Structures are given as structure tokens and as C-alpha cells.
Amino acid sequence: xxxxxxxxxxxxxxxxxxxxxxxxxxxxxxxxxxxxxxxxxxxxxxxxxxxxxxxxxxxxxxxxxxxxxxxxxxxxxxxxxxxxxxxxxxxxxxxxxxxxxxxxxxxxxxxxxxxxx
Amino acid sequence: xxxxxxxxxxxxxxxxxxxxxxxxxxxxxxxxxxxxxxxxxxxxxxxxxxxxxxxxxxxxxxxxxxxxxxxxxxxxxxxxxxxxxxxxxxxxxxxxxxxxxxxxxxxxxxxxxxxxx
Numbered sequence: 001x002x003x004x005x006x007x008x009x010x011x012x013x014x015x016x017x018x019x020x021x022x023x024x025x026x027x028x029x030x031x032x033x034x035x036x037x038x039x040x041x042x043x044x045x046x047x048x049x050x051x052x053x054x055x056x057x058x059x060x061x062x063x064x065x066x067x068x069x070x071x072x073x074x075x076x077x078x079x080x081x082x083x084x085x086x087x088x089x090x091x092x093x094x095x096x097x098x099x100x101x102x103x104x105x106x107x108x109x110x111x112x113x114x115x116x117x
Numbered sequence: 118x119x120x121x122x123x124x125x126x127x128x129x130x131x132x133x134x135x136x137x138x139x140x141x142x143x144x145x146x147x148x149x150x151x152x153x154x155x156x157x158x159x160x161x162x163x164x165x166x167x168x169x170x171x172x173x174x175x176x177x178x179x180x181x182x183x184x185x186x187x188x189x190x191x192x193x194x195x196x197x198x199x200x201x202x203x204x205x206x207x208x209x210x211x212x213x214x215x216x217x218x219x220x221x222x223x224x225x226x227x228x229x230x231x232x233x234x
Contacts, residue, residue, distance in 0.1 A: 042224030
């Protein structure tokens with residue numbers, strides 16, 4: 001199983017709503033990520049979890065709140081979003097690679113297309 | 118500043134031709150490079166990777182070349198097929214201070230490859 005599964009595939013939410021994006025992988029990867037991708041732009045890193053602990057926050061606004069309940073699951077809680085937050089949100093996972101190790105590529109899910117109205 | 122960028126935003130080729138997609142990077146500390154393919158409505162898909170201690174790596178129909186002297190990376194696709202039409206991103210990954218690599222990828226802007234039958 002080399003899949004990263006994201007739900008929902010599409011989400012429309014109002015600026016006062018609270019919603020959550022979910023991500024799941026069963027590859028035994030201990031690093032998981034959230035990326036944001038705007039149309040015709042490359043993915044931009046938001047958060048990195050390593051061994052269920054937040055290791056990197058790329059100065060993301062607090063209206064985005066990540067959570068890693070266990071080694072297979074990653075959530076992104078959304079609250080009071082703005083229309084400019086509309087984007088494709090990508091989850092990824094990888095083995096934690098140690099220096100000199102190979103094959104630390106990240107596997108991506110299909111993304112959640114988020115529209116904030 | 119640090120950046121991973123691409124020389125050409127679009128590339129059109131005829132089916133059966135070879136394609137070459139280029140990428141420049143600016144950070145000498147980058148030690149791992151990945152090419153991803155992203156089809157419309159999907160997440161990035163790993164194609165091939167290369168570490169900084171190598172200058173060439175081959176996969177099935179694809180070859181990645183790394184020139185550290187000029188900080189240049191290229192992806193060669195042999196006998197390009199219509200199914201290769203997609204956006205291609207190069208990405209670099211740098212080990213953190215502890216020597217581990219969490220797959221924190223910085224993506225280039227992407228090249229749109231269009232293959233005409």
C-alpha cells in the first residue's frame with residue numbers, strides 16, 4: 001500500500017464555519033506534512049510532523065490548526081478562514097531519512113479542494 | 118535568497134520525441150533533489166530522485182542529471198507519450214542541523230509539458 005488518502009476531496013465552507021481535513025497513510029511513515037497549493041503555483045509547505053510531534057510550522061496563521069492523533073493520521077482543523085485560503089490542500093508522508101540514507105521521497109495524497117465563501 | 122526555479126514555464130513536444138525539462142537551484146546546501154509529475158486534479162507523483170553525491174540517475178524512460186557546479190538539474194523523458202502531459206516540478210530537500218531529513222521540500226515553479234499526438 002503506497003497510498004496517502006485524503007478526505008474530503010472537495011469542501012466548501014463559509015468564513016464562520018469550522019471544518020477538518022483528514023489524511024491517512026499505512027506505509028509506516030513517521031513524517032507527515034501539509035502543503036497548500038494555489039492554482040498554477042507549486043505546493044508550499046505548511047506543517048511537518050515527525051513521530052507525531054509538530055516539528056515545523058512555516059509561520060502558518062492560527063486559523064489552521066494541525067493535529068496528529070497517531071502515526072497513521074493527520075488532521076488539519078480549519079476555523080474562520082478567508083476566501084484567499086481557497087486552495088488545494090495536500091497531505092504527504094515520508095520515511096524520516098537520516099543523513100546518507102536514500103529514498104526519503106514524499107508520497108502525496110490527491111488533495112482536498114477547499115473553497116471558502 | 119534560496120530558490121528552486123525553472124528556466125521555461127511551458128514545453129510542447131511531439132509524441133515520440135525526447136523531452137528535457139530544466140531546473141536551477143541556488144542553495145549549495147541542497148543535498149537531495151526530486152522530480153514530481155502533477156496531472157490536473159491530482160497530487161504530485163514521484164518520478165525520480167538524485168542525491169548530491171551523484172550526477173546522473175536513470176529510471177524507466179527518465180533520466181535526471183545534476184550539475185552541482187552550475188546548480189542545475191534536468192529531467193529527460195525518452196519517447197514522450199501523451200500520458201506524460203502534466204506539470205513537472207523539481208524540488209530540493211535539505212538535511213536539517215541534526216542530519217536527518219524530514220522531506221521538507223521546496224518546489225520550483227513548474228513546467229507544463231504538452232505532448233501532441
